Amino acid sequence: MTEYHDHDKSGQSNIRGTLSRRRLLQTAVAGGLLGIGVSGPLTEPAAASSRTGPKPGPNVLYEPPATAPQFENSPPWRAEPLLVAGTEGYSKGEYQYQDYVYDDYGANTTETAEPPQPAPNDASAYGDNGVMSGDVVYPTDAETYRHNAADLLEFRATTEGDSLRYRVTLNTMTQSGIAAAAIGIDTGGTTGTDEWGYGLGTLGDLSLDHVVVTWGDGAELDGEPVDSQADLARNQIDVMVPLTPDEETWRHYLVVGLFDPAKKSFVPVQELPDETHPGGAHESSPPPVFNVGFRFDEPVGAPNIDRETGEEQLEEATETGSRGIGYGHWRDHAQATALAARDISEFYADIDFAKVKTNVEERRLPETGFQTRLYSSHYDIGSGVDAENDILRGRVQQYGLYVPKSYDSETPTPIHLHLHSLGSTYSEYATLSPNLLRQLGEQRDSLILTPHGRGPAGWYLNEAELDVFEAWGDVRSRYTIDSDHVTLGGYSMGAFGTFRLGGQYPDLFARAFAVSGGAFEAESYEGSTPQYLDGFRNLPLRMWNGGADKLVPAPVFTATEERLRELGYRHELGVFPEYDHFTFAFRDEWGPARDFLGDATVPMHPTRVVYPLVPEYDAEQFGLVHDGAYWVSDATVAADAQSGRIDARSRAFGEAPPIEADYEREGTEPTPHVKRGTVWKDPIANPPAENALDLTLDGVSEVTVWVEDAGIDPSQAVRVTVDSTHSVEVTLATANKRTVVSFEAGESEKEATI
The missing domain is CATH 3.40.50.1820 (Alpha/Beta hydrolase fold, catalytic domain)
Structure with missing residues (x-):
């Protein structure tokens, strides 16, 4: 028994007579x-x-390939994007971290298998086989927040003279000032604090020596103003801080959430969202964070599936750390779990500024x-x-x-x-x-x-x-x-x-x-x-x-x-x-x-x-x-x-x-x-x-x-x-x-x- 075959006419011209x-x-x-x-x-x-x-x-x-504005560079930034989520590298005098996109669901605040509401989590489109782990949802003003305003895409760091320069890129940015990035820095000393300020509270045993918060056209380092600019065409925030790491390695933490520039505070998560506040607290007090950076090992898995019988065991979801059939569908599980525990200590980048200063090329890609x-x-x-x-x-x-x-x-x-x-x-x-x-x-x-x-x-x-x-x-x-x-x-x-x-x-x-x-x-x-x-x-x-x-x-x-x-x-x-x-x-x-x-x-x-x-x-x-x-x-x-x-x-x-x-x-x-x-x-x-x-x-x-x-x-x-x-x-x-x-x-x- 053989399959009917087709005919190979290799060697013929590929010149087109007219446009199709x-x-x-x-x-x-x-x-x-x-x-x-x-x-x-x-x-x-x-x-x-x-x-x-x-x-x-x-x-x-x-x-x-096309190049989205988010991946475009202007001086002094020169490195090509990594384009693999959850990775980092050094290139052209810069440290880079590439985050996931559409993973901005904040803390896991409920054990239910239902996805968070309201949209972008239309219940009719989401089943138990594809739920996210986080529960935090955006304000109801969809035109401003687009259900995605605090979604980290990329982070970069470099040195410029006696200063540090950071670039934070968001997936969506309709205007400056509605979202902010907080960068926690541990320089390796014996002193430090776990308190971030700005309404964030504590997020683990981090021993922070400095906190940089930038909301686009405004920023502070340890409570003092520093230069920051937002590029709305590219969804990028560029901030300069007067810190000199020399060739040391400094540990960095990074979180993104919605921000109120007038109060200089991240916007807290309510039970239900309104036009300016996120919702999804479920009678808890989650951090006002949608997205955490430096997540190099976001897990996927389905421990609540019996492979022998081919059946799911949703009633055991909370025991296995998964509230649906499996976890990691939206690559936010570790993030959601850590934010629920108010402990992001596992998510950090040890930035080696010796590699930055000597233009080391090291892209850690799978x-x-x-x-x-x-x-x-x-x-x-x-x-x-x-x-x-x-x-x-x-x-x-x-x-x-x-x-x-x-x-x-x-x-x-x-x-x-x-x-x-x-x-x-x-x-x-x-x-x-x-x-x-x-x-x-x-x-x-x-x-x-x-x-x-x-x-x-x-x-x-x-x-x-x-x-x-x-x-x-x-x-x-x-x-x-x-x-x-x-x-x-x-x-x-x-x-x-x-x-x-x-x-x-x-x-x-x-x-x-x-x-x-x-x-x-x-x-x-x-x-x-x-x-x-x-x-x-x-x-x-x-x-x-x-x-x-x-x-x-x-x-x-x-x-x-x-x-x-x-x-x-x-x-x-x-x-x-x-x-x-x-x-x-x-x-x-x-x-x-x-x-x-x-x-x-x-x-x-x-x-x-x-x-x-x-x-x-x-x-x-x-x-x-x-x-x-x-x-x-x-x-x-x-x-x-x-x-x-x-x-x-x-x-x-x-x-x-x-x-x-x-x-x-x-x-x-x-x-x-x-x-x-x-x-x-x-x-x-x-x-x-x-x-x-x-x-x-x-x-x-x-x-x-x-x-x-x-x-x-x-x-x-x-x-x-x-x-x-x-x-x-x-x-x-x-x-x-x-x-x-x-x-x-x-x-x-x-x-x-x-």
Whole structure:
């Protein structure tokens, strides 16, 4: 039994004849593209380099990295940002610390598993599988505070003459004076205090010799005014203090909270927020702190999961230090616990000013394992958190990346995209299913990328879809990626995203793996439609679903499988009778999926291309237009149609359709289950090759076929047979020529010369 194969035409020119619709749109929305800067490998997919048509996927996937204003420098600051959260380093005469973003939830003030309220924690978008650990929420004046005003992004220190100079960068800053950073300094002497002042109280046995507080355009050192300036365009605060460390090592602590300049005090946390006060005290007295710096070991884990039974034990959450299913989803657990205890003594940076003065280059970045990486979006769509729509709007976004121990920058490495579930985050698998990273990543020598999707509930539409490709593009710019070996998967909402992205961008992926999901149109599954399944013609799919799943019940996944079987596509559905929606994640065994994904190769020149056109889910403002794949592009839905479908076959390869064989059998791994699916076998005999194309079009008014990629010889006449519901213009394109052939609705055949 063999799988039907595609055709490699490596060596063909990649010169484009004209701009594709996607490229035209990218140009049209160039006003949203900001701060381009080149960095890293920027590997080119072989699948793209052997094509004459458009590259697979949206153009933003191939853009060089952007630079958000928060990462811009002005004298004396020169060092490049670290871009890995929870890390530090020395570069160009500066000490640097890179914090996480959207981790500003303050102290853990309640044992409940519910996320803090109000937004950005919309209860409908957050489940037990993705709660933050902190409970402090911003004032209700969303326009000013953006639910993110005290979110530390970066800290820097340098020396200038006889003074120390600090730069604090926040993720969001709408105006100076509403948030402040307090820097505690222990110079190593025998005296000192634990009292910070400014309404902070004590935060552990810290023995502070100096306290610097800056609220933007104002600052004090030990109660005396010092120079400070806020750069609202860059969200940066620059403060100069008359301290001389020489070449000593001084210990630093750092906290950020909301501030009242008139009272020179951090704003206390109330029971409930109002327009100017944060809330979430829950009858306690938490420190008025949202974010703590120098957290180099923010933990993730799920001690309240029984891996044998695949069940969560929420009643034991408080005993295990987790109030939901696992902790560390938003990388704030250690911070929340320490603030609840009013003890941040474990979070410090010992800044060696000898290294600063001698320009030591020492960037302490992880080489392998799971890491939280930051990137700058090419699009400015606002700042802070859009609570009503559950969207993280800032220019700086984060994603999770697992790097296997075998990674070598000299050798292209496969990558697997695994999308997170509803209510969860980019750290879902590091937290809940670490064995997934081992089996699908480490054991396959593959990177694993989990985009954040700009929040927990984006369903991989619009901004969330953009985030997938911007995060992926960032990985491409910094790692050597083997784009011939890319696979796709996801859990729950991520599984629905797998059907969507797999169906709309099939030429990017070799195989797909969807867990607890389907392609089914219902109000509960935003943006889902069985039309996506049409695009899986050349993308083999494995589905795992639970027979006891109430969130994605049997009618959803059986209808999905039945449609795949009707289409005759390669797929397999495994139904695990006793599993509910979360059992796969909790049992955390993925061996068969590892073997299925394997080292499969992205097909480049398939004999037949089937593609669904669903313009309802295009996002032209981000250049996300789904108009074709492989050797079909620039398709347009007819004016009186809501959607369209392309079924294009090249006869140039001289291959008969594969023989479709359905099966149903029992499976044993990872536990007993029933599986059914379809495989392809080689045809008994193949027809002679012809310089001909067959197009079956439903609701299509325009389409382009890149004839060389379809195996057609452009120097010879091409026979084009069309069966269309609408009159249509078919463009036959090569690297440098185009011929437009018009067809009326119905069946017709024409011979064309290019």
